[in-house]
Amino acid sequence: MAHPASPFLSVLILLLVAAVTAVAILVLSGWVLPMLKPNNPKEAKLRVYECGVPPLQTGARHKYSVKFYLTAMLFILFDVEAAFLLPWAVNFKHALWTFGAMLSFMGTLLVGFIYAWGKGAFEWER
Known part of the structure; x- marks a missing residue:
């Protein structure tokens, strides 16, 4: 008769899969994807808004009612x-x-x- 697997083996496998997925997402978003997309910043893209009404006040300290x-x-x-x-x-x-x-x-x-x-x-x- 075979010895049953530990009841925590499935939890360990789930944690390993989650860790590998997190590392893969970080690696892909940090190193691989920037090499695939073009890097051509223009003045219009670097402004606060690309379209719409320009902000009345700058900064994050605007007081709301x-x-x-x-x-x-x-x-x-x-x-x-x-x-x-x-x-x-x-x-x-x-x-x-x-x-x-x-x-x-x-x-x-x-x-x-x-x-x-x-x-x-x-x-x-x-």
């Missing part, structure tokens, strides 16, 4: 609401006992919505 971040946070809030609400609504007949939990969740979101509305979060021009 807080309204952009507020809009993103409100989007995430209501997107998560939809992500929780849709599976619950689809499975409502089988999960009727979760109605109280969903009412609590919707109530919490309603309080947050009223608070954001009262603070003027939905008014872009102010």
Whole structure:
């Protein structure tokens, strides 16, 4: 009767394949591909934008309005609401006992919505 292989042999093989793949990608992208592509930089290619509107400010220290971040946070809030609400609504007949939990969740979101509305979060021009 043959001795069975170690249960970790497949994990070792997977790690070796991953390491070889990573090294191959680095070698190909760093040494082989630059030899295959043409290297002819032109002034237009080295500019910040090849097309479109030129940047108004240079550098990465441009200050954005807080309204952009507020809009993103409100989007995430209501997107998560939809992500929780849709599976619950689809499975409502089988999960009727979760109605109280969903009412609590919707109530919490309603309080947050009223608070954001009262603070003027939905008014872009102010």
